[in-house]
Amino acid sequence: xxxxxxxxxxxxxxxxxxxxLAGWVHRRRDHGALIFLDLRxxxxxxxxxxxxxxxxxxxxxLNTVRGEYVIQVQGGVRDRPxxxxxxxxxxxxxxxxxxxxxxxNEAHTPPFYINEDVxxxxxxxxxxxxxxxxxxxxxxxxxxxxxxxSFIRKFLDGRDFLEIETPxxxxxxxEGARDYVxxxxxxxxxxxxxxxxxxxxxxxxxxxxxxxxxxxxRCFRDEDLRADRQPEFTQLDLEMSFVDREDxxxxxxxxxxxxxxxxxxxxxxxxxxxxxxxxxxxxxxxSDKPDLRFGMExxxxxxxxxxxxxKVFSEALAAGGQVKAIVAPGCADFSRRQLDDLGEQVxxxxxxxxxxxxxxxxxxxxxxxxxxxxxxxxxxxxxRTGAGLGDLVLIVAAANRSVIARSLGExxxxxxxxxGLVRRDVHALCWVVEFPLLEWSEQGxxxxxxxxxxxxxxxxxxxxLESDPGRVRAKAYDLVMDGWEVGGGSIRIHRxxxxxxxxRALGIGPEEAEEKFGHLLEAFEFGAPPHGGIATGIDRTVxxxxxxxxxxxxxxxPKTASATDLMFRSPSEISEAQLRExxxxxxx
RNA sequence: GGGGACGUAGUGUAGUGGUUAACAUGUCGGCCUGUCAAGCCGAAGAUCGCGGGUUCGAACCCCGUCGUCCCCGCCA
Numbered sequence: 001x002x003x004x005x006x007x008x009x010x011x012x013x014x015x016x017x018x019x020x021l022a023g024w025v026h027r028r029r030d031h032g033a034l035i036f037l038d039l040r041x042x043x044x045x046x047x048x049x050x051x052x053x054x055x056x057x058x059x060x061x062l063n064t065v066r067g068e069y070v071i072q073v074q075g076g077v078r079d080r081p082x083x084x085x086x087x088x089x090x091x092x093x094x095x096x097x098x099x100x101x102x103x104x105n106e107a108h109t110p111p112f113y114i115n116e117d118v119x120x121x122x123x124x125x126x127x128x129x130x131x132x133x134x135x136x137x138x139x140x141x142x143x144x145x146x147x148x149x150s151f152i153r154k155f156l157d158g159r160d161f162l163e164i165e166t167p168x169x170x171x172x173x174x175e176g177a178r179d180y181v182x183x184x185x186x187x188x189x190x191x192x193x194x195x196x197x198x199x200x201x202x203x204x205x206x207x208x209x210x211x212x213x214x215x216x217x218r219c220f221r222d223e224d225l226r227a228d229r230q231p232e233f234t235q236l237d238l239e240m241s242f243v244d245r246e247d248x249x250x251x252x253x254x255x256x257x258x259x260x261x262x263x264x265x266x267x268x269x270x271x272x273x274x275x276x277x278x279x280x281x282x283x284x285x286x287s288d289k290p291d292l293r294f295g296m297e298x299x300x301x302x303x304x305x306x307x308x309x310x311k312v313f314s315e316a317l318a319a320g321g322q323v324k325a326i327v328a329p330g331c332a333d334f335s336r337r338q339l340d341d342l343g344e345q346v347x348x349x350x351x352x353x354x355x356x357x358x359x360x361x362x363x364x365x366x367x368x369x370x371x372x373x374x375x376x377x378x379x380x381x382x383x384r385t386g387a388g389l390g391d392l393v394l395i396v397a398a399a400n401r402s403v404i405a406r407s408l409g410e411x412x413x414x415x416x417x418x419x420g421l422v423r424r425d426v427h428a429l430c431w432v433v434e435f436p437l438l439e440w441s442e443q444g445x446x447x448x449x450x451x452x453x454x455x456x457x458x459x460x461x462x463x464x465l466e467s468d469p470g471r472v473r474a475k476a477y478d479l480v481m482d483g484w485e486v487g488g489g490s491i492r493i494h495r496x497x498x499x500x501x502x503x504r505a506l507g508i509g510p511e512e513a514e515e516k517f518g519h520l521l522e523a524f525e526f527g528a529p530p531h532g533g534i535a536t537g538i539d540r541t542v543x544x545x546x547x548x549x550x551x552x553x554x555x556x557x558p559k560t561a562s563a564t565d566l567m568f569r570s571p572s573e574i575s576e577a578q579l580r581e582x583x584x585x586x587x588x
Numbered sequence: 589g590g591g592g593a594c595g596u597a598g599u600g601u602a603g604u605g606g607u608u609a610a611c612a613u614g615u616c617g618g619c620c621u622g623u624c625a626a627g628c629c630g631a632a633g634a635u636c637g638c639g640g641g642u643u644c645g646a647a648c649c650c651c652g653u654c655g656u657c658c659c660c661g662c663c664a
Contacts, residue, residue: 027624027625029622029623029624029626029627030620030623030626031620031621031622031623031626031627032619032620032621033620033621034620034621034622034623035621035623036622036623036624036626038624045624047623047624049622049623051621051622052621053621054621066615067614067615080622081622083622084622084623084624086623086624088624089624092624109598109614109615110598110599111598111599112598112599112600113599113600113613113614115625116599116613116614116625118599118600118613119600120599120600121594121595121599121600121656121657122656122657123595123655123656123657124599124656126656173664174664175664176663176664177662177663177664178662178663196663196664197664199664221663222663223662223663224589224661224662224663225663226658226659226663227657227658227659229663348591348659348660349660448664449664450664451664452664453664454664455664506664550657560655560656560657561656561657561658562655562656566655566656
């Protein structure tokens with residue numbers, strides 16, 4: 001080894017030791033005959049010093065080094081003189097007096113600061129990702145990610161799980177996201193698909209009798225990107241035989257509690273995790289991934305507004321819709337401009353408008369709708385919503401219930417952040433269960449699986465699959481953390497007849513089912529055990545633990561929003577020869 | 589596919605129609621033996637993303653285009 005110690009590990013206990021260090025010049029403070037420099041390696045920083053009289057050999061070398069030079073230093077660890085310690089550095093009580101030093105490699109001045117935390121254009125960071133990753137913040141993120149994955153492996157190994165790899169070159173499936181596809185050289189005109197998840201493979205491992213499987217699995221989906229979505233991402237993929245819903249949930253709950261308590265920096269707001277049905281989550285939070293770090297729940301005003309003079313209310317209800325409200329605490333004095341902005345926000349989600357009622361501090365009521373609402377109606381609204389003096393009641397009425405949920409749910413999130421109501425000092429996790437098995441696709445004109453086509457219905461709901469598919473609830477569960485969907489899973493179908501019934505409900509005919517899923521259907525006839533599992537997002541989990549809002553911050557080499565890699569400059573064209581070999585021609 | 593924001597020395601920003609594009613920091617040089625965002629003095633460093641247009645005159649206004657980010661659609 002070119003070094004005997006790590007920079008960041010040196011302490012007072014090492015005083016008197018002779019050490020050899022190697023690392024990057026983080027910062028240099030040159031007093032002429034006296035030089036200080038902060039030497040950095042993965043473990044952290046330590047101050048190295050030398051002077052022209054006492055250590056001339058080292059001084060001659062360190063006089064020429066610059067930022068990010070890679071150097072090696074030999075010297076003794078000593079206590080810093082009294083009053084000269086640096087409490088901001090874990091190594092701040094000691095320093096290394098360099099006796100000699102060598103330049104291992106010179107470095108250009110980097111295109112951005114590695115030794116300072118300033119905002120840098122993300123495109124530049126991605127172009128020089130290897131320098132970006134050198135920054136201490138990024139190193140912490142990547143190290144945290146390693147710790148999370150390592151923790152999960154140990155946890156599951158201790159509970160009798162087997163880590164089993166599954167292929168990356170599989171087969172395109174109907175349903176779900178757009179596949180990334182790989183042309184076959186050997187079979188002209190045929191393609192592999194990269195897995196959107198190892199879903200079928202892990203089910204087949206259950207049929208194979210492995211009982212408890214997991215994998216830190218890379219997944220690929222060719223869909224547009226977001227701050228929390230990359231074309232390739234990593235899941236903890238897990239499957240168990242002979243379990244019911246509660247078994248999988250209990251296992252993952254204990255894993256996440258242990259994980260957060262071991263590696264997170266914030267306490268968990270409530271244990272055990274709250275379990276909400278999908279219907280409840282939508283009703284109370286207007287979202288299937290509610291952020292429980294603050295209140296501001298949606299309140300139903302339907303029974304108060306049935307006979308209202310206010311047609312916005314009564315007509316929505318007559319059309320089978322709802323009238324619902326949230327209370328923005330202390331916002332009664334919002335300006336007209338602010339209220340208009342809130343109105344614009346809900347319109348994005350299909351609401352015709354936002355009804356606002358300001359209950360002023362002096363007890364007076366201000367509202368554009370006030371003349372349509374009686375005293376008693378107002379009083380009832382204030383009582384139901386709990387709106388006090390100084391609060392602002394925000395109401396959406398619509399015939400379409402999902403419009404109300406969506407618009408008030410998003411408004412709740414926006415206001416929660418804007419008003420600083422979201423508790424940043426805790427993590428809040430919950431389960432959302434009993435999702436609808438199917439949802440109607442307007443553009444497809446058919447039912448689609450809300451989770452995936454292998455999800456089992458609730459036992460008592462199976463009879464509804466043909467008669468009333470929209471009412472069938474799934475044995476599915478989502479894990480939600482701080483308003484992010486971090487995981488989702490289900491008990492699977494393990495009987496051929498039920499799987500066929502599911503395909504039928506999805507409009508997949510017998511021939512197509514045989515062609516696309518024949519292997520699975522056949523496997524179910526050879527003794528498939530009842531089984532279920534879950535997949536949780538490693539990128540999202542680490543991002544939340546790291547306190548960042550983009551998963552790119554916890555992925556070593558992420559892609560841009562347009563799915564390019566700025567360092568490799570990928571995707572890129574391939575040669576004519578490669579195209580020929582793959583039997584491909586470019587038409588675009 | 590759609591909407592929005594941004595693009596100015598290496599980096600982060602200011603400049604919203606008028607002389608030589610400003611500030612901080614970094615870089616380079618000089619001085620300096622206790623700094624830790626070292627300090628002091630000096631110097632260099634800009635195709636104002638790119639193309640077109642309006643104007644006597646454009647970093648600034650307009651159109652297009654490229655790139656990055658955020659959102660909608662999409663994401664079983």
